[in-house]
Amino acid sequence: MTSDLARLARRIRPGMTVALPVDYAGVSMAMTRPLIDNGAGDLHLICVPTGGLQVDQLIGAGLVRRVETSAVSLGEAGGAPRFNAAVKAGRIEILDATCPAIHAGLMAAQKGVPFVPMRGLIGSDVLARRPDWRVIDNPFAAAGDPIVLIPALCPDVAIFHVPMADRSGNVWIGRRRELAAMAYAATETIVTAERIVEDDLLADETTAAGTLPALYVTAVAEAPRGAWPYGLWGAYPTDTDALKRYAAAARTEDGFAAYMGSEVAA
């Protein structure tokens, strides 16, 4: 398994744009250490739509140049210590967004259009700090009607964890459709799965309904409990104690290094 994950990690090259899912949607924590060992840095992370432990650890490991996100936190375990420190020190560039703007950018990529419009945002500093977004006057309105245009977000790679995959590379994402949205938008998609099943997930209409087809999946590897310490819906809950242990340790750079040298490698 470890060598499989290392093989997957080697697809990541310096400077790539990498899309990662929200805590509860299937974070491939199993890939975090292989990504760090692989060492490709200067990454642009896109959190879909928010980030947590994995993002914090990649930042702590020095692999991240820029984070585009609606939030980064450890949820019940508090703020994301390495993220917060890096932002305050100006060591990473932060592109603050709002959840539906991330979804909108991925949707634009999915549809092959340069932008999609989005309501809200006007008058916020989120918008004021995003020179890459535009405001136009809605061409369909009689009177003035400003509306924001969000440009397409085109990740080089999406990485996530799912409950199961089949031998053909179809992966079951259930109702976590944001994982499909990430894969549609991304050039490549790397998936870890709790288990590899022998049945064809597309052969049965019930499982097909929750399946992302192999057309979008570049590589799959088995990784039991691959979301830990995050939970995986229908499989296991979040290990909040583990998140808190990390949160406490990673308050300092040394604490982070010590934690990564022990707990994660174990």
Place this chain on the structure above:
Amino acid sequence: MTSDLARLARRIRPGMTVALPVDYAGVSMAMTRPLIDNGAGDLHLICVPTGGLQVDQLIGAGLVRRVETSAVSLGEAGGAPRFNAAVKAGRIEILDATCPAIHAGLMAAQKGVPFVPMRGLIGSDVLARRPDWRVIDNPFAAAGDPIVLIPALCPDVAIFHVPMADRSGNVWIGRRRELAAMAYAATETIVTAERIVEDDLLADETTAAGTLPALYVTAVAEAPRGAWPYGLWGAYPTDTDALKRYAAAARTEDGFAAYMGSEVAA
């Protein structure tokens, strides 16, 4: 069952915009006769993204003022006779579209935006004949880059047929996600189902993945073989002979009337 369907049909009032699905996605043929009996006319039909037998019969019954569609046909059984006759006679207004433009308009409604952009179309008569669509210059491009904007399609009602529904009004649509797109975009959604099941479709992650939640469903009624003569995926195939019988009969207005007076009422 018949009175249930009549109750559903009474939700349709004259002048409404009604979204109907493509042949193979779950056409509620069971609702066709109740809709005709209900008599609300002056309808604006939106075919998602193409129409067939149901559209042809509603047109033949004189209930339709306007059809917005990428195509209307009876598939293997040939052209749609009442549609073709009505278009040629100018008795209905036709808004010719292309499949992804219909999807784009529904997506705009789903996202609550006045329009979404779409590639293609430029130089076609499809675009030339749609003064309700706009072409703008992509504001993100350095040089000129014309792109079409498709306005939101907001149906008053969506009507379709599914394999199962539960007692809470959740309906299982499997991988026919265009049915969800129709429901998101529509104010009301009327669903017929092959069977009503006792289990909560959302309680199990496997069925939940293919379920449209009751939040979007206004009314449900049971209608076994409710797509006939169309097929329903995983349940029964299209009855092409029945389609051909209709196609032959409906070549003339009288033939259509005779057919509707006999076969469908039976």
Place this chain on the structure above:
Amino acid sequence: MSPALPREILIHTIAGLLDGVRHVAVGASSPIPAAGAMLRRALDEAAREVRLSILGSVRHNFFTNGSAELFDSAAQGRLDAFFLGGGQIDGQANVNLVGTGDYPKVDVRWPGSFGSAYLYFTVPKVILFREEHSPRVMVDKVDFISAPGTSPPGVYRPGGPVALLTSRCLFGFDRARPGFTLASLHPGQTLDDVRQATGFGFAHDPAPPTTPGPDAATLRLMRGRILEELAETYPAFAADWARDLAAHAPEGATA
């Protein structure tokens, strides 16, 4: 029965603010808003269905289209109420979930704006809920506007703030003025307490009323069914509430 606890006043007040809603969403770590919504649902169940979405929950998730569906449902007018907090909230109802000091190299960094810059515009009843009511939270002007409290004419905005609920009081919000109006003081709070704890000006009666607590029947409902429902999703908070109840129980009623 012992009198209503402070958190019970909050839960009951939220249920009142949610009067008439059909669908309310609450964040994953928001037990008090969730309890308020559960109470609303219980109070209305004879008359109509109140739907409650708890973000990130599997059990209280009736969405099936990923995390975008919450925002889409708001866009479609299918989400009536939502809660927003904020590291800073100012007198114009601007909220800041990003940080203090000069952006981007802020002095204190909070997680980020989440969906606020969208939902604040599109959800008709946004309830600002922040228990800490101090001058560092209730500021004259936020350092970063995650989402503005009001918008100029011509900006599409079917939604916005209707109230600000804190551990001290309840404010209403007047979008036209714009500004907050003190609606009621929680038991034990004075107008002066609130003035000193608040960094922004607000309108008020000379003698503001006290926030009403639940009647006995409602309190029984809260301590019975609502506490039980809440425990499924927020076990730690529910246990804490139960401990509080045991500590405040009248003599002889303790086990």
Place this chain on the structure above:
Amino acid sequence: MSPALPREILIHTIAGLLDGVRHVAVGASSPIPAAGAMLRRALDEAAREVRLSILGSVRHNFFTNGSAELFDSAAQGRLDAFFLGGGQIDGQANVNLVGTGDYPKVDVRWPGSFGSAYLYFTVPKVILFREEHSPRVMVDKVDFISAPGTSPPGVYRPGGPVALLTSRCLFGFDRARPGFTLASLHPGQTLDDVRQATGFGFAHDPAPPTTPGPDAATLRLMRGRILEELAETYPAFAADWARDLAAHAPEGATA
């Protein structure tokens, strides 16, 4: 083995046009393009995977996001080849799927443009396939442009027509000129036959080559495995093909 039948020439030609594709989609009522794609898949299977989507089919549908997914996959560059027919096709490769005469009250109404006005722009290899090759189909100028053959500079267009295959011949398409060039005549056709049947002008060699048929091994593959695969989705067409084969079988080889 009997020589290649006309439909076998078409299937084999399509397989040749699909050389190098990873994903090809065909319409629900397109057995010949489907057979061509199945042949391509079989020929390439040792080297790489060729995916085939048959629209409206349950069995050959590996999409799970409704009928929009085909178009999205084209938008993403994940669909390499597609087939378009047309009630009229003109010398600029404009296609008309809507009708003849003055729009909208046309003289003859066809079903409509389907996805042509999008896929013609976005799919790199669009193969125009229409068996009927007559002056009423191959016109100088279509009455309605469902989708234009070419676009002016500045219009986003990664896709477009690469060939026009009919019962008489194969044309290539030159986007720069723009116009068709006769690539080959099917067995039994002359340049003059094609000229008379074609309402538009086209470039050609003085003596155009004959469309090559499949070699013996390929023909065996087509009449065995491909015919069998095709029968699952197009039983009527497959039965017809099998009847043709039986009728043309050499003496002594019939049962």
